[in-house]
Every structure is written in C-alpha cells, then in structure tokens.
Amino acid sequence: MTKTLLFLSVLVSGLTFAQEDLLKDIDTLKTNTEVSQPAFKALQIVTGQSTKLTAKKEWYIVVAHRFGDISTGFKNFFGLDDASTKLGVIYGLTDAVSVSLSRETNMKTFEGAVKYKLLKQTDNTPVDIVGYNVMAVNTDLDKDNYPYLKFGDRLSYLTQALISRRFNDKFSLQLTPSFIHKNLYDPAIEDKNQFLAGLGGRYKISKRISLNAEYFVNFDNHSFYKNPLSLGMDIETGGHVFQLVFSNSQINSDIGYLSNAAGKWGKGQIFFGFNLYRVF
Template structure:
C-alpha cells in the first residue's frame, strides 16, 4: 500500500513538472512574439559581388578590403586564362555607428579614387512592430586620375557620382536585393549619349552551408552611356573563414567602383569575356 502511494506521489510530481515546463515554454514563446528581433546576416559581407549589399559593420569595426580582377578567360592558355593581367582595388572602411558606414579606396582601373557613405534606413525584423525589409542608402563619389595627353581636364571634370537605394529581404537560406541606381558623370566623351544614367540592379544569395553561399548580381541600364557598353553580370561564391570573408567571382565587369562598372562595362559575359576575381575582407575592432 505504501509503495502504491509513493509511486502515485512520484507520478503526480512528474506530471506537475511537465505541465510547469509547458507553461514556461509557452510563456517564453509569447514573450519572444512581443519582442522585436532584428534579422541578421542578410548577406555575409558589405559587398554582394561588384556592388554593395545592404550590410554595414558594427560600430567601431574597421574593414580592410582587397578586390582583384584578372584578365578575361577567353585569352586561353597563352594568357593563362586571364592571370597574366589584373586590376586591383584596395579599400579601408569604418563603421561610425551601427547604421553609418564610410570608406575610401583606390582602383587601378583608370587610376580611380573613390569614397562612399552608406546608412541603414530600415532593418528587417520579426516580432512586435516587425519590418519586412532592410533598406540602406548609398552615396559614392569617384575621381579618375589617369592622365589624358590630349586634354587638360579640370578637377570637377574628372568626378562622377552614384546614388543607390539598396532594398533586401532574407528568407532563411535565401536573400534577395534590388538596387535602384542613379549615376551622374560631370563630363562625358563625344561618343557618349548622356551624363545621367539610371539603372536597376538585382541580386541574390543562396546559403549552402554555414560557411559557403552562391551569389548572383546583375545591373540593367535603362539608357546606356554609349552603344558599346553592356550590362554588368556577376556570379560568385562567399566563403567565410574566421575573421575573413573570401568571395570568388566571375564577371564581365573590369572596374570595381560603382560609377565605372555599372556604366563602363564593355565585355560580353556570354561570349566568354569573363574576368575571374576575388574580394577578401579582414575586419578589426578599433573602438
């Protein structure tokens, strides 16, 4: 009799513990539903491939970035599929706040210096007061310092400007981004049609594992700079290794500055005029 009573007490106590655990889990789920949770890592780095992603770094983080584009692979074995030639951009970027991000760089393509500022306007979130998208504004300025022996250009003639609204959404392992873009060039050549170019960029990222993802990026020009330019297309892979984000890519764009690769790409991706290249990023907490 005593054993039966003791067994009953144990069963009752165990059942009460399970009910209490269920109530606690339900309470925690209700609390999480009421809390606003930011969606993190829509993209792994601040670049989608050639262009910017909506991402910025955390406040006080400095990012040293090297971008490399070899020659086109249609040069064959004689040019080692483009490895005999290269364009490079070196940049240094800093997160002033969690939302404000600035940077400077130098691209060997036409000896171009560039600077940019980007600000996170919206953050995708879940829970109470959720936001379905992320949005970041980007403004950049570039100056080409390649000497022109036939023309003595003023400083302002060498300037170009790019403004973009980057809009993105993350769906578990899939991220998607659109990039309405306006590029203005202060001076254009005789063969060029317009100082102002409107373009629409689209891109995405599919995550295969914790460290590897496939990325695609395409920019369509509504009115090209001239009849020799083509739309920039890029396909790449993100590989995360500790503090590094390593991006391998194939693109028809030679330049690595927005005003240049969006409006001055002349290679045809589907004719084999493709550059193999990479971006490598190393971050440092400095503040």
C-alpha cells in the same frame, strides 16, 4: 526574357562559406520581434553593395583583384597577365553608418563613400533599406588628351537605394535602383546621367554555403558597354572574408563596375578575381 532567364539560372550557381567568429551576430536570433539576421552575410553580394553594414568602430581592409579576360586563352595566360587591383578601408562610425575610401589601378580612380541604414527589417517591417553614396576621382586623366581639363571634370557620382528582404533562413533578394552622374563623358558611347536597376540574390544551401548572383540593367541609351552580370563564392575564415568572383566587368570601383562593363558572357569574355575583407 533571355537576360531574365540567365539571371535566374546563375542565381542558383555560386558558393558562400562563413566563419562563426564573424557571423556570430548573424546566426544568433534575438528573443524580441526584431529580425536580427541581415539579408546578406557579406558587405557585397558579388561586386555590388549589399545591405549589410560594418559594426560601430569596426575597421575593414579591402583588397579586390580582377584578372583579364579569360577568353584570350594562353595569349594572356587566361587573363593572369592583365589585372586590376583595388585597395580600400571601411570604418563603422555607428552600427548604422559607415564610411570608406578606396583606390583602383584601373583608371587610377579614388572613391569615397558613405553607407547608412534607413530602415531595418523586422516582423512589422518587410525590408531593409540602406542608402549608398559615392564620389569618385579619376586621376588617370591628363591635359595631353584633355587640354582644358579641370579638377571637376575628374569627378563622378553614384547614388543607390539598397532594398533587401530576408524571406527565410535560406533565401534573400535585393533590389538596387541606382543613379550615376559623370562630369566628363564621351557622348558617343555613354550618357552623362545614367539610371540603372539591379537585382541580387542569395540562397543558402548549408550552414556555411550559399549561392549568389547579381545583374544590373543600365538604361543608358547607348550600347557600347554591357549590363554587368556577376556570380561568386564567399569564404570567411580566420578573421577575413574571401570572395571569388566571375563577372563581365573587370573594374572594381563601384561606378566603373556599373557603367563600364565590357565583356560578353555568351562569348566567354569573363573576368575572374576575388575580394578580400580583413576585419579589425
């Protein structure tokens, strides 16, 4: 109950800005019965994926940065001395299918992903449904620590169903059932197979401002890692998207974010950062 109340409270605390040149396809209504506006304006709600996809032949450059734990105070200058960065590209094969490749400094992880629309919300269809699949390679592992390490041990996988509904011009919600499989894992702190359920939301308070939050429950039997809880502010200007992020997970990669959140909001263990999208 406490986590539910916390999510509902942060769902109405965050900011989103948008620019007309990138939102033209969002803010223009079609004359037919099809709902032309997606539930979310950005490719991510905060850190987790949203049901929005790139357009056909559209390129995105992605830079995601997370500073360290702000609760350390001046010792690490409120986290500025300890940061993790992800660089990536996204390409729209069609209006309904996109592919991406990224690399994060934390655990030196590469991730390849495909995102594809399965169902579009219309007057006769209540929700958008998008599939999202990721394969990650942890290149930080070495044989000094794992003498029998094989390439397959570096791999982990994520499968998600992104289910969103745009209730009106102001309010959207998304449910995100997720499954993670790790070939190499520590059974003392996590499971090989992990099931999660996520809830994310957006509430628009003006033409260019909305409130966003997301929370994932990990049904892993172990309790070393925490459930990721994040909120943020989106700013879209000059052909790029800029998202300010506050989260209890420092990791930017999809699998790491969902399964390796270490901070506690109640103790001020929060990681500040940003996501930057540049579209071509």
